[in-house]
Amino acid sequence: MLRLSSSFVRTLREDPADAEVASHKLLVRAGYIRRSAPGVYTWLPLGLKVLRKVEAIVRDEQDAIGGQELVFSALQPREPYEATGRWEEYGPQVFRLQDRRENDYLLAPTHEETFTLTVKDLYNSYKDLPAMLYQVQTKFRDEARPRAGLLRTREFIMKDAYSFDIDDAGLDVSYEKQRGAYQRTFDRLGLPIVICRADAGAMGGSRSEEFLHPTPVGEDTFVVSDGGYAANVEAVTTVAPPALDEAAIAGLPAMHVEDTPWASTIAALTDFSNEAFPGTGPITESGEWTRYEMLKHLAYLLTYPDGSTEPLVIALPGDREVDEKRLESAVAPAVAAPFTDADFAKHPVLTKGYIGPEGLGLESPSEIRYLVDPRVAPGTSWVAGAGEKDKHVYDLVFGRDFTADGTVEAAEVRDGDPAPDGSGPMRLTRGMEMGHIFQLGRKYAEALDLKVLDVNGKAVVVTMGSYGIGVTRAVAAIAELHHDDKGLVWPRQVAPADVHIMATGKTPEIFEEAERIGIELESRGLEVLYDDRPKVSPGVKFKDAELLGIPTSVVVGKGLATGVVEIRDRATGSIEEVAPEAAVEALVSAVRGA
Template sequence: MIRMSQSFIRTLREDPADAEVASHKLLVRAGYIRRSAAGVYTWLPLGLKVLRKVEAIVREEQDAIGGNEILFSALQPRAPYEATGRWEEYGPNLFRLQDRRQDDYLLAPTHEEMFTLVVKDLFNSYKDLPVMLYQVQTKYRDEARPRGGLLRVREFVMKDAYSFDVADAGLDASYEKQRAAYQRTFDRLGLPTVICKADAGAMGGSRSEEFLHPTPIGEDTFVLSEGGFAANVEAVTTLAPAPLSEAEIAQLPAMHLEETPGASTIAALTDFSNQAFPGKGPVAESGEWTRYEMLKHLVYMLTYPDGTAEPLVIAIPGDREVDEKRLEVAVAPATAVPFTEEDFAKHPVLTKGFIGPEGLGLESFSKIRYLVDPRVVPGTSWVAGAGKKDMHVYDLVFGRDFTADGTIEAAEVRDGDPAPDGSGPLRLTRGMEMGHIFQLGRKYAEALELKVLDENGKAVTPTMGSYGIGVTRAVAAIAERFCDDKGLVWPRQVAPVDVHVVAASKDPAVFAEAERISAELEARGLEVLYDDRPKASPGVKFKDSELLGIPTAVVIGRSFADGVLELRDRASGEVTETTPEAIVEQVLAAVRS
């Protein structure tokens, strides 16, 4: 039994100044967490209980699929991370430090390397595999912008699991096991999730899916179609129109150069086109020009992990913007930064505002890599910069008048875009990433030389899967989903305690009865929070009870003199009058319902 008079539970009347989202405000106000530095929180007694319950659910589902729990230190040496290239790749997100001998260490943001090494250390035969290992452990990432209380922090608890299989089919089986375990885990946590195709890109594997919990405060954008397609925006592929045949292309009007004074933006070019060439545009009947066909050319400087840099020109339909995150994934492991004035000065072949494809015979070849949106297929007709100031080319046909070095998925995805699998229009939704499962393949095993002997005594490299759940973030997501204007409304399975007993009177008989009920409930196996504060008013106690959000409350108040108690359900707000004789069984029934 937790007696509030002796506990370290303090509620606050004011929202924390830096709080924007409900979970942050309420977890701090209800005394579940407390900030100790930017993105670093202290778990207070009730918060810690919620965290442990969430961890227990995660752990049970990992154990149920044969997971072996182990525990790594957060402090790890540089060498393994150097071997996989991640010491550098993590950039400023990694907390790095040196020990007294000036040896380099890091605070691990994730432990792929260490899991790979411990398997290498102890296993050597195909007979040892498959194996599933996991840990529930404190991780560190030096986030540039910690925010939202527990939503994005620099220290957090994560469950990370890794599967090791000899064959690809084994990896598929391990992956499916985890996928099912994740579904059960989030179900039990009360968090609906959508399984989204995620970009596997930089991780080097094949299958990759994120468990996104739809919520307006989510930092991820994902798309859903009515037919069931779901993907992270970064993983959406564009449904390209069918290309025209050579015969069809031959019938299209020839390209022509036009003077377009001052039309250095898509908007200006569209307006100009409608004024200078009214009725000649592609819109059926009206002949209007739209932004779509004004092929937008953008120039970026790419920088690769080894430090080399290279410019890149991309072309997308003029009615769309580049989605920075999609671009980031498309060019990974390089990073892309828009060309600066200085960059343009160094590349005079690129005439800002009038860049177009090369090979039109109008300018010298730049040899700069050139990628186009997947909608730019043979036979599509565009207006584009002619590479000279105040000049554009019209009726420019891809496959006839220009080509590219490839396509790029960098244009934004929009509500209503068609799903790539033909399952209908996409709906854009905000979500919070709760889990991520992906097939790492042999990247880490190769980098760290993990091998086992197969049936024939030949050394083979196992294939790995990686499976993560953000435990700290799950606490935030649950708090965010289960709350109202009065406070938190914990689902039973993660509530810090089962029942809140409130002595709401100054009458000693009320305290005696509250004590009796609390003790009896505890003897029956429930966790009890007992508000035994002698001087707090009933009003203060009720407000705190709502703020703390324990699912069931027993109120012993003024009407106890008439033999009446109250059973309160936090979620429904329902208040049931009952008797001292019946209360214990009723609470048990409610908790076990």
């Protein structure tokens, strides 16, 4: 029995100054966590109880699909990460350090390399596979902007699992097992989830899904359609207009360069076009020119992990902005920065403000890498910069007048855009990534030479899957979803206690009865938090109980004299009066029956 009088629990009436979101405010105010550095938290006793319960549910579902738990060290030597190229790729995201002999280490933000090497160390035959290994371990990531309490931290607990299979079919089976385990895990945690297609590009694999919890405080944007499509915005593919055939293209008006003074913005160019060439726009029925056709060209300098650089020009319909995260995902592991004046000076073929396919799209591959939005399909007609100041080209037809080195998914996704699978318009939704499963394939096994002998005695490269759950973040997400204006409202399965007993009054009988109820509840296997503070007013005890958020509480107070105690339900706010001798049974069924 946790007695509040001697527990290391203190509630605060004021929100912490740095808190933006409810879970952060409430977890700090209720004494569950404390900040020790930016993005680094202490788990106080009540918080630790919640954390352990979340971990236990995560473990249980991993064990249920044959997962075997182990624990890797946080300190990891440079060499394996060097072998897979990630020592450099990680960039400033990772904490690096040296030991006293100046050997390089990192604090592992993820353990693909170590899992791979350990399986290589222990296993060597197809008979050893499939294998599913996992750990629940403290990870480190030097986030640029740690935020929102436990939602984005620099030291956090993750469950990371890896599957090892002899072939793709095996990987599919392992992947489906984890997919099921994740659904059951989040279900038990009380966290609604949308499973979204994710961009697996950066991790080098094939199938990849994120388990996103829809919440306004989420950092991720994802899309859903009524027809069941769901994807991370980075993974959305653009529906391109149908490509015209050669004959149709040949029938389109010929391209022509026009003077376009002052039309240096998309909006101005659109207005100019409607004034100068009214009724000839290629898209609308009325022939009105829209911002869509004003093909926007943007120049970026890509920097690769090895430090090398390369210019990139992308083109997209003028009514769309670039989505930085989609661009980032599209060019990873390179990092894209908009061209500076110095960059323009180095590449005179690009005229700032008037970039067009001139010098880029006439031959492929062009001198400067040139990627277009998928909406720039063969036969589509555009207006673009003519490569010199105050001039634009009209009726520029893709596939006839210019080509590109490929397409790029960098344009923003909008509410109402069609889902790529034809399942209807998409809605943009905010969410928080709670889990991620993906088929790594053979990337790490190849880099670190993880092979086993197959049934014919031939060495074959193992194929891997990777499956992560943010355990720390799950605690925050649960708190964020389950609270009201008075405090936390824990789901029973992760609450730090089953029953919160309040002794409100001054007579010894009240405290004796509260104690008796507590002891009986414990003997029935329930966890009890007992507010036994002798000189604290009922009002303060009620407020603290609401803040702490234990699902069921019992008030032993003045009513005791007339044979009544109060059972309260934190979630519904309902209050039920029962006789003291019936309290234990009523509490047990409130907890167990739920």
